[in-house]
Amino acid sequence: MVTIDLSQFSNITEANEKIREYGRDNQSVEIINPDARHNIGVGLVDPITVKIKGSAGYFCGGLTDGAHFEIENNVGWAAGDNIYTGTVVVGGNAGAIAGVGLRGGEVVIRGNMGSRAGQIMKEGTLCCGGNAAFMAGYMMYGGRIIILGDAAEKVGQDMSAGEIFVGGQIENLGNDAEIVDLAPGDLDSIKEFLHRYDLKFEGTFTKVVNAGKKLRYKSQEPRHRPQPFFIHSKSSSYWNAKVQEDIWIKGEVGRYRIRGYGASKPVPHLNDIAFAKSISHVKASSSALDGVNLRTQIGGRYGAKPLDLSMPVMIAPMSFGALSRSVKIALARASRLSGISENTGEGGMLDEQREEADQLIFQMLSGRLGWNVKDMQRADAIEIYISQGAKPGLGGQLMAKKVTPELAAIRGIPVGIDLRSPSRHPDVLGADDLVIKMDELREAVAHKVPLGIKMGAGRVKDDIKIAYKDGFDFVELDGLQGSTGAASTEVLENVGIPTISAIQEAVDGLREINAADDMHLVLMGGIKDGVDAVKMLALGAHCVSVGTAAIIAGGCIACMQCHVGSCPVGIATQDKEHEARYDIDRQANNMHRFFESMRWQMAAITKALGYDDVHKVSREDLVALTPEAADITGLPYAPQHQDHVHPDDDLSTLSRKAG
C-alpha cells in the first residue's frame, strides 16, 4: 500500500495518472487529504484497492472497471458512476445519484444517500445502510438496490426493470412501480450481500419492481403504405394530403406519431445562399483537387490530439440500434476510405466499427446506453450529447422491434421494450455540473482526446457561450433540418431553428464574448453536398457533418419508416433477414464515392473563388437569395443570383433502390 497526499497535487489529473500507474503495477493506494475533491480515481481499469482517508467529491471511483474504492467518509454526486465491475464502499453519506448508470459491480453507502440513487443503472447492486432520498431507482433498467432504512417519495419512478428492496418505510411509489412479494432466494441473496459488507439488518424487505404499464406504447401505429419523404416534404401549405393522412392515423392511435428523417417543411436553408463571385476561372475538373488544402483538424484547444480529417467533413452520430450492425460497419469503412471520422451515436461501440474506422468519436448520451470506460479509452474523441436538431430536449426512441437480445445486451436494457431514452443527463443539470462531468470524462481518457458537445439548435447564442466557457474542444451544432431514426412529428417539424440560423447565432455569440477561434464548430442538419459544406464554412463553421446524405448514398430509399424496424434495404433494422439484404462492400464504396464527390466540389469551389485553402472562404464570398436568408445571416440580399431549376428535376433520381 502506497500513500498519495492529495494536498500535494493542485491538479487531480496528475494524481489520477499516479493512481493509474500504481494500478498497472498492481499496487494498492491510500489517499490522504482528499478534502472532497472531484473525480478521484476516475478512469482506473486495474483491480487495485484505493482507500480514501476522508471525504471525496463528485464521481468518486466513476468510469472505472475492476477497482475497489473505500471512502472513509462522505462522497458528493455520482459515486461509482458507470462502473462495470469492482466496488465502491462509502463509510458516510452520499450525495445525489449514487451508483448512477451502474453496469455491474457493487456500490455500498453505509450512511444515507441522496436523490435519484441508481438512476439509469443496468446491473450490479447499490446498497444503502441508511435512508434514501427521493426517486431511488429513477429510470433504472436493471440491477438491484437495497435500502436498509426508509425510502422517500417516488421509489422506482419510471423504472423499466430491476429490483428495489426497502427495509424501512416507503413514503410512496413512483410512476409505473409496484410492490410485489419477495421471490424465493431474494432474502438469502441479500443476507449474503449484507454479510460480505458487515451490514447488520434485522427484519424483512418490501420489494419494488416495474409494474409494466408503460414499457410499450398502448396503441401501435397501423402499417400503411409509406409516403416517400420527397413527396411528403414537397407540400408547401398546411392543409393537404399529408395532413389528412396524419389526422386519419391519429384518429386511430390517439397519440403523437413517430417517424424517421427530419423536418420536411420549407425553412431557410443553405440553398437560399449563393456564391457572390464569378467562378468563370474554374479549371479543368481533373486538376480540381490539386493545390487546394482541405485538411482539417478538430479539437486541439487544450492539447488533446485533434481529429485529423482529410476534408472538413464528419459522419454524423447515428446509433447501432437505429441502424443495423452492417450499416455501422459500412459507415466506418467509408470514413476510413475518405479520411474522415465516424461517430458511434447512442448505442455503444462495436468492435468491427472500431476496427474499420481510423477516427471514431464515442458519444455519451443521457441513458448511458453502451457507455463504458474501456471504449472511451479506445475512442479518438469523446462527445457529450445534450440534444439533436431533430428533437431538441427529447431523448432517443427505439421501438420494441429493434430492441433485440443482442442490442439490449450492449445497451444494458430489457429486451423488447419501446425504449425512450431519458431527456436529461442524471449528472448534468446545468452548465455548472457540466464542468465537473467534463473533468470526469477527460480524467478517464487522461486528457488525450478532444471532448465535444452535441447540441440541437435552440437558443444557440446562449448555449455556445456556455460551451466555450465550459471549455469544450469542439461543438456539433445540429439545426432543425437534422434527421433521426425515430421522433414525434410534432418535435421534428416544430422545435429548433434552421441550420443557417444556428451557425449565425453561434458566430455572433462567440464574437460577443470575444472568444478566440479555438473551439471548433461542426455544423449539421440538412448538409446535402460539398457545396453546402463550403457555404457553411464561409459562414463560420470549421467542419460539417453529414448523416442523411451518407445514408442515402449508402442505399436508403427514404421511406421514413426507420422507427418500425423492418427496413426493406437492411439499414434501419435489427432483423437479421432484412439486414442480410445489405451489401456492406458495395454500400461502403458508394458512400466513399459520395464523400469523394463532396471533396471534389469543395476543392473546385474553393479554387474557383480564388483560394488555396477551403478555410479561407468567408462571408464576403456569399450573398443571400431570399429576404429571409438575408435577414438571418446579414448577408447582402441579391435576388439576381436565384437559379430557376425546378426542385423536382433532380430529386426523383435519388429514390433509387439499394441492394
Place this chain on the structure above:
Amino acid sequence: MCGIAGVLYKQKGAYNIGKTLIDMLDGCQHRGPDSTGFALYGDAKELLQLRFIVPTEELARKKAIENITTLLARHKASIDSEQSVGCSYQVSVNFDGDLLEFTKDIEEHAKLVCVGHTLDIIKDDGTAKEVDQTYRVSDFVGSHGIGHVRLATESAVRPEAAHPFWATGFEDIAIVHNGQLTNYWKMRRRLERRGFTFHTDNDSELVAVYLADKLAQGNTLENALETAIDDMDGTFSFLVSTPTEIGYAKDHLAAKPMVLFENDDMIAVASEEVSLNRLFPGQALNSTEPAPGTYRTWSL
C-alpha cells in the same frame, strides 16, 4: 449556473467572514468563473450605507457619481463619507425618510447594489481572489455572510448581473441563487404589476424581489421560503440572509446540489463539500444534503 456558499457563527463575535467566504468560493470557482460576489454582515453602523455600481472608466465614473450625489441631495440624504473602489461607489448618509420611496427613485436612476446598516454587497467580474485583490474582502470581520460564483448564461457578464442580489426596498436582505427559474417572465410580470421594478434579466433578481414582496406583506422569512418553493418553477438552491439569520430553500426535484455542515460554533452551507472542506482541510466532515423541497433558517 453557479456555486453558492454561506456561513453563520452562532455566537456573537468578530469572525473573518470575508476570508472564510473567499476560501469557500475559491473551492467551487469551477462552477462559475465569470463573476464573484459577497453579502457580508458586520457591526450595525449608525448611518445608512449604500453601495452603487459605477463605470470604471474615469470620466464616466465621475459623471455617475455626480448623478448619485444629486439624487441623494434630492432626497435630503446628506453624505457623511464616501469611497469608490473597483466598479463601486459607497456612501454613508444621514437619512430618516421613507426608505421604500427613497430607494425606488434611486434605483430608477442609478445602479444601486445594496442598502442597509449592517449589510455590504461586494460583487464584480472575476474570481474570488481577483475580487478580493480589488476590494480587500478578506479584511472584512463580521458574524455571517453569503457568496456566489457565477457562470453567465442567459444574461451578460456585467457586475450588476452578478450575485448577491439585494431584496429591493428592504434594507439588509440579500440572496444568492444556483439554478434556473422557468416561470421567470410570468412571475416577473406579476411582481411588476404590484409595482416592483427589475433592473436585470437575471432570474435570480426575481428571488430577491419575490422575498421582498412577501416580507412587505408581513410574512416571516420562513413563510416566504415555504411559499417560494411552490411558487417558483425550475431548479434552484438559494440562500437568503438578514441581519440576524441565514436560510435556504431547495426545489422539489433537488436538481441543484447543496451540502450542509453544522457544529456547535457555526453553520456552513455550499454547493459542494469541497467548499466546506476548505474550512477544515484534512478533516472528514459529517455533512448532510438537505432533502428536496425543503427550507430552513438559522439565527445568530
